[in-house]
Amino acid sequence: MFSKISGLVLVGLTLLAGCSDNSVQPTSSNAASEDISPTNQIQVGKDYHSLSNPEQVKVSHIDLDLTVDFEQKVMSGYAELTFDKKDPDATSLIVDTRDLTINSVTANGQKIDFELQKADDFLGAALEIPLPDKGNKVKINYATSPQASGVQWLTPAQTAGKKYPFLFTQAQAIHARSFIPLQDSPQVRVTYKATIRTPKELLAVMSASNDPNTERDGVYEFNMPQPIPSYLIALGVGDLHFKAMGERTGVYAEPSILDAAAAEFEDTESMLIATEKLYGPYRWDRYDLLILPPSFPFGGMENPRLSFITPTVIAGDKSLVSLIAHELAHSWSGNTVTNATWRDLWLNEGFTTYLTYRIMENVYGKDRYNQEAVLGYQSLEADVANLTGKDQILAIDLRGRDPDDVFSDIPYEKGALFLREVEQKIGRDNMDAFLMEYFQHFKFQSITTDEFLAYFKKHVVASYPDKLDMDRINQWIFQPGVPEGAPMPESDAFSIVDNARSNWLSGELHANQIDTKNWTVHQWLYFLNNMPEELSMEQLHDLDRAFNLTESHNNEIAHSWLLIAVKNWYQPAFPRLHDYLVSIGRNKLVKPLYKELSKTVEGKAIAKKAFDEAKAGYHPLTVKANQGFVE
Incomplete structure (x- = not known):
């Protein structure tokens, strides 16, 4: 479902990723072809979030x-x-x-x-x-x-x-x-x-x-x-009005933002063509975008033929269009081959996040691919550090829980990292061939983790017995955390950012002496997201004077800066903080701010004022996700 980019990665539905106290663990390396859970645990393939009777x-x-x-x-x-x-x-x-x-x-x-x-x-x-x-x-x-x-x-x-x-x-x-x-039920x-x-x-x-x-x-x-x-x-x-972007692609939007949206997302047709070359035919005829008002609670939603998109990614420089790549990728992983239950969400989101990186590399080059992969890995690391072990498992157990109440990068980034490891072990060409066959074999079906593993064991592991083994694969899917030795993305573009940040923090440089004229949005996010938790007022003023961060028109950069401002009580940014919270309903952008504000009495008062003003225009899911921070 939904995509993200801030601290950062793209997450398209950003919806599920927690589990109850009864997590599922593999009992042997043959888990793919066996009932991997004890009889008193989860029933594989049963949808615990539907009251219907499709089996009858x-x-x-x-x-x-x-x-x-x-x-x-x-x-x-x-x-x-x-x-x-x-x-x-x-x-x-x-x-x-x-x-x-x-x-x-x-x-x-x-x-x-x-x-x-x-x-x-x-x-x-x-x-x-x-x-x-x-x-x-x-x-x-x-x-x-x-x-x-x-x-x-x-x-x-x-x-x-x-x-x-x-x-x-x-x-x-x-x-x-x-x-x-x-x-x-997705099945x-x-x-x-x-x-x-x-x-x-x-x-x-x-x-x-x-x-x-x-x-x-x-x-x-x-x-x-x-x-x-x-x-x-x-x-x-x-x-709503329509503007074509290509032979099979176009955008629906209100008139005032139609041209800007079409210009921002004009590469959608190129993304579509690139994905077809990698993973097989697009099976849905047209691929159009609907630009929603800012209250849309997610980055994007991969509704087939017509992805729903937040306007918060219209930055004017195509810096956030990986969200479009993510929703498009769902046309293969998620819409054509679908998770059978919400336990299996990683089959949608992990595969889609992997495809997103590959699409971005194909259309925009390896440097951008590397930068986004590093930001995604850092976002995954942050979630692993903040979640309990059972919430870090790909094949999660959500029995008795509202799927809206849990969210993390585990199904997205951990799932994609697993596939990247497979790619590195068997080779990219072989990985692409497998994925094309996989999408063809299961097209228009909803499958479980166990069905995927049985297929993967037969068609991939058996072909590369010297490179892959089921114990390692089961560790990825049924154990918490990121397995030791997992691929770690790197980007040369971030080394100059690390040096600049280090020299600024040590006082060797003033902010206005940092050469940022060629920095990408991803470098800016890396610069801000990796700041220490505590900064002095002098440092904050120095950054804001040099780069006008409080007034940034890029919603992702503004989010990262406003989070720093709240953590360090940088009051010059608070009027923008209020305006930001009341004008955007995208939960990924506002929830971390509400959560941080709620940690102090003064912050909670600021949060409550903004929430009360914005509530009528927020989506019910955004209201539900943030209500507790202001009560």
């Missing part, structure tokens, strides 16, 4: 017809579910819901009884529907709640244009159930068609077929012919 009755297609009501902040209409009966003895279809009003359920034109069970705190409520006597479809007439966890409603004042309202959905990990009654893949009815002056777009030349008439029809998991169903509605 599995939904295969959804027909949606929804009307968007901005005044009431609800969507209403129906979802007609086509299902396959897997168990001949099954008598009911069970789907996931959260805060939905179920008005009726019909089959073959007749109303049928249904039972909406008691809601779980974070899983929602199971909707049980008796199977009809004939046919394989049921139609659920329903309405969403204004508080739907997967939907954000923005007033005109909260948009770039200030004239029209805006709506967007965010379904990962388990929020699709808040706007569609469905089997909300249930569906095709879908949708009719979305909106005010005539607005345009609707979805993670499906979008016609850039569609008439703006308030009724929009969509088709997603490839089977996708529920968390990739997405909708955006607003004053």
